[in-house]
Amino acid sequence: MKAIKVRANNVSKSFGNVEVLKGVDIEVRAGEVVVVLGPSGSGKTTLLRSLNLLEIPDGGSLEVCGHHVDIPADKRFDRAARREIALLRQRTAMVFQSFNLFPHMTALQNVIEGLISVKRIPRDQALMRGLELLAQVGLADKRDSYPSSLSGGQKQRVAIARGLAMDPEVIFFDEPTSALDPELRDEVLGVMRELADQGMTMLVVTHEVRFAREVADRVIFMEGGRIQKDCDKEAFFGAESGERIRQFLGRL
Template structure:
């Protein structure tokens, strides 16, 4: 039986009167690639950001790699919960649509910053690992380049290498290609496909349907803050009974 890496139960989140997540429950097993699809405003990004508490949910329980956090009703985490959140974050990496690289650091410095400052890895070991990871994402020759000199696709690949440097058990991708020109998307998607093939546990919010068909084990379709469908990839794309999903797919 596969180990469960992500477990979410009854997660809810509102912004004022707007309910963005409504009792969302979800499980992701080790090595699974789960793609989250849905129209804009369906709650996809809020769900992803809630998983490592970048967004604080209003209610529910989440467990990442064995570290459980129960959302307190008063919204204030006690010391024990904060410690769990710190441990949970150490097991995950997040790749954002806007790259979030440090502009004053080279590609290699961006990749190794967390290793040196958070994990206290020696600079020599960090440089060795960072150099290897840049080569893995096809950027061995860009180690000394600053973000301003990199294309959008190259920046995103640096961001992926930075996430991998922390040796996460789960990687969250939030629309990783949405800020890229079409010709640059493929270079990022290629790296993501390779990660999927390597057995990395991944949750991906995207509109890249081809990637979803090729790389995902499972599709979670969200609308109006709820999970409408959660099934295998083949079943999702071959199911013609759901008019709303067919409507969504026809837009692409």
């Protein structure tokens, strides 16, 4: 069995009196690609953000890339827990629907920013690594372009390169292609597929059924703040997955 990269136990989260995550358990092993599907408002984004503590859950425990965090009842983390959270975040990357690039920085500067400010890598080395990563996502020629002059698909590929720069063990993707025109989606999905082929551990919230069918190892279906189904993709897309899943897939 491959090592566990992400494990959540009984993770709960409410916003006001809306219970958004109702005790979620999830496990992702090294090299796995797990796709999360589910209707709008089912808690997919909240789950992803909870896994790297961009959102602090109300309860439960997490173990991500070997870093363990129990959520205390009062949500106050002691010094040791804060250190675990910082380390956990450094081992993961997040790719958002909205790219979140720095508009005043070129593609290359966006990619190397974390290398310089977080990892304290000397500038010339960071530049070399940044150029390699831009080449990997097919954008070597855009190194000096600002986000405003890049297409959505190019922006998202820069964002992926920026995530890769931190050398993550796991990448969380939150609907990375849903802000893109259909013809730009494939170039982003192609980069994601290559990462999967290279053995990257990925948890991907997406409505791209073809990507799920072709690239995922497992599919998780969320609804109403709960994981309603968690199975390998053959079972998920097969006839035995049940009426609700068939209906959901039929609407996509």
